[in-house]
Amino acid sequence: MTPPTKHRSILAATTLVAALWAQSALAHILQGEAYGFVTGFLHPISGADHVLAMVAVGLWGAQLGAPAIWLLPVAFPLVMAMGGMLGFLGVPFPGVEYGIAASAIVLGAAVAFEVRPSPVIAALVVGCFAIFHGHAHGTELPAGQSALLYSMGFVIATGCLHAVGIGIGTAHRWTWGRQLLRGAGTVVAAGGVFFLWKAIA
Amino acid sequence: MEGDRMNASVLRMRVRASVLFVFTLVCGPAEAHLNATGMGPLYDGLMHFLTSPEDLVPALALGLLAGLRGAPYGRRAIFALPVAWLMGSLLGLSAALASAGTLAASLWFLVLGGLVVADAKLSLRAMTALCALLGLVHGYLNGTGMGLSTQAIVATLGLSAAVFVVVVLVAALVVQLRAQWGRIAVRVGGSWIAASGILMLGWSVRGT
Numbered sequence: 001m002t003p004p005t006k007h008r009s010i011l012a013a014t015t016l017v018a019a020l021w022a023q024s025a026l027a028h029i030l031q032g033e034a035y036g037f038v039t040g041f042l043h044p045i046s047g048a049d050h051v052l053a054m055v056a057v058g059l060w061g062a063q064l065g066a067p068a069i070w071l072l073p074v075a076f077p078l079v080m081a082m083g084g085m086l087g088f089l090g091v092p093f094p095g096v097e098y099g100i101a102a103s104a105i106v107l108g109a110a111v112a113f114e115v116r117p118s119p120v121i122a123a124l125v126v127g128c129f130a131i132f133h134g135h136a137h138g139t140e141l142p143a144g145q146s147a148l149l150y151s152m153g154f155v156i157a158t159g160c161l162h163a164v165g166i167g168i169g170t171a172h173r174w175t176w177g178r179q180l181l182r183g184a185g186t187v188v189a190a191g192g193v194f195f196l197w198k199a200i201a
Numbered sequence: 202m203e204g205d206r207m208n209a210s211v212l213r214m215r216v217r218a219s220v221l222f223v224f225t226l227v228c229g230p231a232e233a234h235l236n237a238t239g240m241g242p243l244y245d246g247l248m249h250f251l252t253s254p255e256d257l258v259p260a261l262a263l264g265l266l267a268g269l270r271g272a273p274y275g276r277r278a279i280f281a282l283p284v285a286w287l288m289g290s291l292l293g294l295s296a297a298l299a300s301a302g303t304l305a306a307s308l309w310f311l312v313l314g315g316l317v318v319a320d321a322k323l324s325l326r327a328m329t330a331l332c333a334l335l336g337l338v339h340g341y342l343n344g345t346g347m348g349l350s351t352q353a354i355v356a357t358l359g360l361s362a363a364v365f366v367v368v369v370l371v372a373a374l375v376v377q378l379r380a381q382w383g384r385i386a387v388r389v390g391g392s393w394i395a396a397s398g399i400l401m402l403g404w405s406v407r408g409t
Contacts, residue, residue, distance in 0.1 A: 009214065015218075015222060070385045070389060074318055075392075078395060081396035084399070085400055088403040089403050089406060090407070148303065151401065159389065
């Protein structure tokens with residue numbers, strides 16, 4: 001085969017492969033719908049400040065025992081949704097980043113020092129901070145995505161993070177487990193200080 | 202002579218390449234998507250319910266609530282809700298309204314999620330009324346805009362069948378939970394539904 005013919009064959013083969021390699025047009029509405037859930041689900045998980053605070057809620061609930069162990073994970077998403085609603089509506093809320101960082105500091109300290117308020121007071125503390133987290137999620141809804149699926153995604157992810165905290169918190173029944181939880185609380189509080197410093201700087 | 206043979210070979214190759222190129226350009230749709238091919242109106246109705254969280258989640262919440270209350274409530278819900286849903290969608294078939302927004306669904310998320318969180322001690326009569334109201338409202342909204350036709354009627358049957366399956370599975374799963382933590386997990390699930398309802402409310406008020 002002479003060189004020009006060879007080149008033409010390679011060109012033809014490349015064109016054929018390129019034509020067969022066509023990707024999907026991504027023109028279906030359902031693509032955005034699916035991304036809405038995934039984006040919402042990843043939002044709390046992809047932010048270390050959210051993760052620390054959510055896990056701390058579960059840890060604190062596990063330390064306090066019943067009924068706080070289920071009262072805190074029930075109160076948090078409900079109040080967080082109120083904050084999310086404000087975010088969806090575009091209602092400004094001051095100091096969201098400071099509030100999120102402060103939530104990690106306060107909840108981490110509560111776990112580290114094994115603070116034992118009444119379940120209602122604990123739910124109120126958790127609820128106050130939940131508004132900041134919800135507002136952050138609500139304002140960061142990407143354009144063109146389903147708000148419903150985005151909301152469901154971040155509510156479910158938040159609940160899963162609480163479950164992780166409760167799961168770790170089951171170590172509380174052992175002496176070494178209690179020490180471990182207090183250590184974990186210290187780490188969460190230290191993380192909160194870092195994020196507060198970052199927000200101020 | 203050699204040159205003629207080479208020209209003929211190049212020409213053949215060009216013709217082949219052109220034919221292949223044209224074939225790749227005129228390829229038809231793959232028809233791999235259900236929304237392109239369709240599976241008939243019964244499955245369209247079934248899939249509509251299963252892929253619409255606005256409809257699916259309230260039915261799921263009702264299944265959780267009925268399951269928490271026990272087997273008699275579950276038995277009542279698995280028949281009352283699909284029948285009401287079917288009646289509502291048949292009533293809605295001739296209605297002109299195409300969409301009622303998400304306000305109704307968000308209120309149902311809130312009410313049913315709240316009842317699950319509170320583990321509300323409803324009477325059997327109240328549970329039946331709740332099933333009837335949810336089925337009629339959501340069925341009616343599903344039926345609107347479909348137009349009165351045989352296919353639409355078959356689609357409503359698919360919808361009701363899907364409602365039946367979901368409520369049966371969820372209620373049966375919750376009824377058999379004996380451990381305290383299992384019932385608490387269901388109530389936590391209710392708080393997620395109520396929280397989604399609050400967020401949907403904000404979304405529907407904003408109108409996006």
